[in-house]
């Protein structure tokens with residue numbers, strides 16, 4: 337039923353774009369609002385010059401705790417289409433997105449991903465890990481779903497969106513192969529990725545890397561002293577060379593682990609920062625999705641080799 341409503345809304349998007357006299361000679365581009373910068377960048381590859389894409393959450397923003405500002409609400413109000421990650425990544429926006437779905441298409445990337453591919457973890461809301469962009473294969477499944485839905489809403493650009501998607505898929509596949517080759521080169525015994533929060537489980541699954549998050553699923557949770565002590569023991573025992581901080585979360589816990597290791601006369605490096613839930617500044621290495629993946633792979637190889 338929802339799909340039928342969306343289709344109707346999509347068709348009516350065009351009729352809404354009449355000028356004041358009601359003439360329909362020229363319509364402006366569709367305005368799509370993405371929740372995160374990662375989604376914005378990927379959508380830009382798909383829509384090209386057929387639509388305008390903006391994002392609510394800019395560089396370095398933690399989506400788990402983000403609350404929309406009045407300016408964000410204005411942007412969402414003006415959007416023709418909203419695209420979100422889903423799986424409660426946008427924890428504080430879930431209700432608001434449901435409300436917008438009553439009046440305009442709200443497309444969810446996770447809806448295009450096979451349920452069997454979603455990592456289950458009690459640490460997350462609904463027991464589903466939302467960090468799906470770190471498995472390029474399933475992320476592209478999600479983006480394919482969005483490209484197809486956009487083509488239904490904007491039929492005149494349908495083929496253009498799918499062609500763009502396929503071109504982007506090739507670029508993503510190349511980076512994926514490159515990442516696999518580089519991460520395979522790490523000596524297996526030290527191949528454990530210890531990070532600030534549990535953002536990298538999909539990444540670990542895709543590239544055969546053991547992953548330990550210091551902070552439980554969401555960045556909302558407080559890390560207990562016991563967990564820190566356990567992690568110190570783990571790092572010392574496995575002789576892990578580096579633990580990684582992230583751009584969108586605090587490095588406080590990582591630093592307590594380093595201090596804990598020091599007390600046990602084991603020296604572990606602080607590495608990164610890795611891009612986890614947000615892109616870097618536009619002119620930085622991590623300023624786009626593929627750049628962020630590459631920067632992470634290089635930092636991990638450097639820190640663990």
Ligand SMILES: [Zn+2]
Pocket residue numbers: 400467533534535554555612613
């Ligand atoms: Zn996260």
